[in-house]
Amino acid sequence: MGGDHGPHVLLQAADKALLKLPELHLLICGHSSEYTFFQNNLDPSLLTRVQFIDCDEVVVMTDKPTTALRKKKNSSMRKVIDLVDSGEALACVSSGNTGALMAMAFYVLKTLPGISRPALISWLPKTRGRKVLLLDLGASVNCDAEGLFQYAVMGSVLAEECSQIASPKVALLNVGEEDIKGNTLVKHADQLLRDSKGINYIGYVEGDQIFAGDADVVVTDGFTGNIALKSSEGIAKLVIDEIKHATTETFIARMLSKLALPLLKKLYQRMNPDQYNGASLIGLRGIVVKSHGNASADACFYAIKQAYEEAKNAVPDKVKTKIESVLMEH
Amino acid sequence: MGGDHGPHVLLQAADKALLKLPELHLLICGHSSEYTFFQNNLDPSLLTRVQFIDCDEVVVMTDKPTTALRKKKNSSMRKVIDLVDSGEALACVSSGNTGALMAMAFYVLKTLPGISRPALISWLPKTRGRKVLLLDLGASVNCDAEGLFQYAVMGSVLAEECSQIASPKVALLNVGEEDIKGNTLVKHADQLLRDSKGINYIGYVEGDQIFAGDADVVVTDGFTGNIALKSSEGIAKLVIDEIKHATTETFIARMLSKLALPLLKKLYQRMNPDQYNGASLIGLRGIVVKSHGNASADACFYAIKQAYEEAKNAVPDKVKTKIESVLMEH
Numbered sequence: 037m038g039g040d041h042g043p044h045v046l047l048q049a050a051d052k053a054l055l056k057l058p059e060l061h062l063l064i065c066g067h068s069s070e071y072t073f074f075q076n077n078l079d080p081s082l083l084t085r086v087q088f089i090d091c092d093e094v095v096v097m098t099d100k101p102t103t104a105l106r107k108k109k110n111s112s113m114r115k116v117i118d119l120v121d122s123g124e125a126l127a128c129v130s131s132g133n134t135g136a137l138m139a140m141a142f143y144v145l146k147t148l149p150g151i152s153r154p155a156l157i158s159w160l161p162k163t164r165g166r167k168v169l170l171l172d173l174g175a176s177v178n179c180d181a182e183g184l185f186q187y188a189v190m191g192s193v194l195a196e197e198c199s200q201i202a203s204p205k206v207a208l209l210n211v212g213e214e215d216i217k218g219n220t221l222v223k224h225a226d227q228l229l230r231d232s233k234g235i236n237y238i239g240y241v242e243g244d245q246i247f248a249g250d251a252d253v254v255v256t257d258g259f260t261g262n263i264a265l266k267s268s269e270g271i272a273k274l275v276i277d278e279i280k281h282a283t284t285e286t287f288i289a290r291m292l293s294k295l296a297l298p299l300l301k302k303l304y305q306r307m308n309p310d311q312y313n314g315a316s317l318i319g320l321r322g323i324v325v326k327s328h329g330n331a332s333a334d335a336c337f338y339a340i341k342q343a344y345e346e347a348k349n350a351v352p353d354k355v356k357t358k359i360e361s362v363l364m365e366h
Numbered sequence: 367m368g369g370d371h372g373p374h375v376l377l378q379a380a381d382k383a384l385l386k387l388p389e390l391h392l393l394i395c396g397h398s399s400e401y402t403f404f405q406n407n408l409d410p411s412l413l414t415r416v417q418f419i420d421c422d423e424v425v426v427m428t429d430k431p432t433t434a435l436r437k438k439k440n441s442s443m444r445k446v447i448d449l450v451d452s453g454e455a456l457a458c459v460s461s462g463n464t465g466a467l468m469a470m471a472f473y474v475l476k477t478l479p480g481i482s483r484p485a486l487i488s489w490l491p492k493t494r495g496r497k498v499l500l501l502d503l504g505a506s507v508n509c510d511a512e513g514l515f516q517y518a519v520m521g522s523v524l525a526e527e528c529s530q531i532a533s534p535k536v537a538l539l540n541v542g543e544e545d546i547k548g549n550t551l552v553k554h555a556d557q558l559l560r561d562s563k564g565i566n567y568i569g570y571v572e573g574d575q576i577f578a579g580d581a582d583v584v585v586t587d588g589f590t591g592n593i594a595l596k597s598s599e600g601i602a603k604l605v606i607d608e609i610k611h612a613t614t615e616t617f618i619a620r621m622l623s624k625l626a627l628p629l630l631k632k633l634y635q636r637m638n639p640d641q642y643n644g645a646s647l648i649g650l651r652g653i654v655v656k657s658h659g660n661a662s663a664d665a666c667f668y669a670i671k672q673a674y675e676e677a678k679n680a681v682p683d684k685v686k687t688k689i690e691s692v693l694m695e696h
Contacts, residue, residue: 243596262541264597266573271598
């Protein structure tokens with residue numbers, strides 16, 4: 037359970053997910069009061085596919101990852117991860133404290149053989165309605181070239197298995213497209229990727245090409261990835277705010293704004309950040325999806341759907357097989 | 367001389383700059399044919415403030431920085447830097463090959479005492495019509511904590527001297543705002559900045575806060591800065607493309623689009639990338655401003671104006687004095 041908006045949002049998301057995904061069963065870990073709320077408000081026919089697990093401890097946003105890991109062993113966050121570890125759940129979704137979630141998931145589930153660190157990965161919108169996977173979005177701020185190589189493998193598997201992209205194009209994020217550009221880290225990772233036959237590596241891309249280029253998967257370290265993602269969110273918000281401001285300044289602008297509402301809605305749907313909610317923590321022995329703390333019901337639904345698809349496509353097993361096969365090449 | 371659009375754009379920019387900045391004198395380095403073009407097209411009263419220097423060698427976009435440095439000693443790019451070095455020019459502007467310009471400027475002009483590496487710095491738009499200085503945008507892809515500290519000093523001076531911001535707020539770009547966040551590099555730089563009394567340091571900012579937060583100056587290494595800038599350009603372009611696409615799809619949308627034209631123009635002016643053209647290479651013994659290769663006449667004018675203001679405010683001297691005073695504290 038969790039999220040800044042409380043159980044209302046989760047109820048709506050669960051309702052939608054259970055309707056749209058008939059094979060889905062939900063195990064909801066939370067407080068008993070939330071349990072009552074669900075029983076009173078969810079359609080009884082859907083309730084049969086929902087099981088509640090009472091957890092009276094909660095990881096709060098101010099908890100340090102290490103504190104949450106050591107002291108909150110009975111929290112709902114820990115419980116969902118334990119359920120994945122024991123095999124009782126095939127995947128888990130949480131909208132809680134990201135640092136605590138990553139620490140717990142890493143500690144309990146461990147990484148797959150051949151993977152040193154998990155990565156946070158998410159779909160982002162791209163020109164002409166396409167989308168791109170960017171990783172690492174901040175699971176690890178220190179990364180070596182082998183780590184970037186492993187991210188390329190994981191991103192490639194996710195694109196292939198969950199989005200049916202045959203032989204996904206993988207690129208490394210850099211400050212230029214030429215061979216001579218970049219720091220020691222990307223140059224070394226570039227060499228590892230060039231030497232591997234298992235990855236459809238297309239070379240370097242610059243920041244602007246994340247959203248316009250040919251790459252299906254863009255790989256970078258967690259520090260740069262987090263800043264690329266958040267900077268982009270910041271400027272997108274700025275552009276949209278400026279448009280809103282420009283269209284409410286004068287009478288004719290306000291009229292136009294009203295007339296343009298259906299158009300703006302359409303645009304919003306195409307650019308909808310909710311559709312890109314659900315960053316997966318990939319590289320672990322189980323499936324963990326992070327939903328935004330302030331996600332809407334739709335966004336929360338997409339996070340559940342992402343977890344469902346990874347479970348259906350057995351993504352951890354595929355990552356394991358792929359990493360074994362590319363490591364065999366070396 | 368230079369730029370992808372040839373001498374027409376430069377002529378218009380020079381015309382505007384000479385009209386708006388009455389103290390400005392221009393030394394234009396280029397080919398003799400461009401000289402004739404200027405003589406035939408520029409107002410004779412303005413021509414008296416223009417001097418031409420004939421250079422028949424040109425650095426092209428495909429030249430490697432080291433090749434340009436070693437072999438193109440008679441190029442127009444090298445000449446403008448030599449003029450700054452000899453004191454014949456107070457500042458130079460180039461829209462040529464960025465790598466070559468940085469290599470030549472670094473080699474010829476050298477860094478100021480106390481500065482290890484120059485940084486590329488530019489104004490970016492921010493909410494409510496404000497602006498923010500971001501550095502380093504890619505002058506150096508490998509940077510240590512001392513380097514980030516020096517960037518903070520340089521950014522602070524530029525904000526104070528060229529934009530009259532008293533005691534500019536300086537922030538470090540990081541993956542979170544909490545003390546515990548970040549890699550070793552930013553944590554060390556954070557400590558150096560906290561220990562310094564000469565800088566109004568406000569702590570960490572995340573990527574989205576570049577465009578919305580309180581900071582007047584945001585400091586990061588050249589790898590991350592370049593990717594933050596280009597990612598933001600990429601998503602801004604995506605949002606604007608989607609809006610254009612959404613407003614040309616249907617008849618009513620096309621009508622609205624026509625009606626909305628004055629509004630979009632106004633918005634464009636507020637977000638105008640041309641106004642943010644002119645990245646300065648700061649930390650050198652002379653003033654060097656880089657204009658985009660495909661800059662418009664207006665953008666080129668802003669680059670000239672930036673160089674003019676840095677010269678008028680003796681920015682290199684002020685950086686020298688400031689770095690000496692903060693180093694004395696240690």
